[in-house]
Amino acid sequence: MALKERMQWKQAEKETISDFVRSGFDEVAENPCPVDQLKAFSDRLRRTSCGECVICREGILQLYTLSDTITQGIGRDGDIDVLREISADMVIGSGCDYGKEAGKYAQDMVVKGQEQFEKHIKRKRCDALVCKKFIYYYAAPDKCIGCHQCASVCEPHAIAGSEGMIHVVDPAVCSRCGACIAVCEAGAIKKPVRP
Numbered sequence: 001m002a003l004k005e006r007m008q009w010k011q012a013e014k015e016t017i018s019d020f021v022r023s024g025f026d027e028v029a030e031n032p033c034p035v036d037q038l039k040a041f042s043d044r045l046r047r048t049s050c051g052e053c054v055i056c057r058e059g060i061l062q063l064y065t066l067s068d069t070i071t072q073g074i075g076r077d078g079d080i081d082v083l084r085e086i087s088a089d090m091v092i093g094s095g096c097d098y099g100k101e102a103g104k105y106a107q108d109m110v111v112k113g114q115e116q117f118e119k120h121i122k123r124k125r126c127d128a129l130v131c132k133k134f135i136y137y138y139a140a141p142d143k144c145i146g147c148h149q150c151a152s153v154c155e156p157h158a159i160a161g162s163e164g165m166i167h168v169v170d171p172a173v174c175s176r177c178g179a180c181i182a183v184c185e186a187g188a189i190k191k192p193v194r195p
């Protein structure tokens with residue numbers, strides 16, 4: 001970590017640190033997915049932490065790592081408890097207010113978004129349709145004209161179908177890049193809409 005950040009947080013007043021951490025939260029507050037929100041928040045904070053205090057440095061990194069694995073569909077039972085424990089430990093044990101403030105915001109995100117965290121882990125579902133791993137594209141049969149444009153821009157074998165036939169998107173191969181939606185002039189490629 002840069003010496004500049006070390007000096008900045010050691011010499012900063014609590015209000016300055018609180019404002020900085022809150023600005024990091026404000027940047028991600030509009031994100032409708034609390035899991036992705038925690039991932040973005042902790043990613044920003046880990047880049048500006050001084051790194052001197054182990055509980056803060058490693059705590060923020062673990063918050064990022066766990067929330068990232070949950071958004072990738074490989075979250076496990078117990079991850080929510082670990083996130084809560086890490087953020088609580090940061091509030092109690094961080095050497096400066098940077099870690100304490102980060103822990104408070106992380107705790108709040110996990111508590112308020114617990115239902116969505118559970119859906120990501122247990123049902124492999126993101127209700128906000130933010131986490132790419134949980135988004136599945138499909139070709140609407142009533143709109144697909146079999147132009148084959150979508151298959152030409154996607155991963156090999158991600159979209160099956162020949163010209164003039166209705167196409168089928170294979171979710172196991174699809175990279176979820178959205179390129180197929182952009183080239184489909186018929187508007188046949190869809191993804192589920194947020195409830």
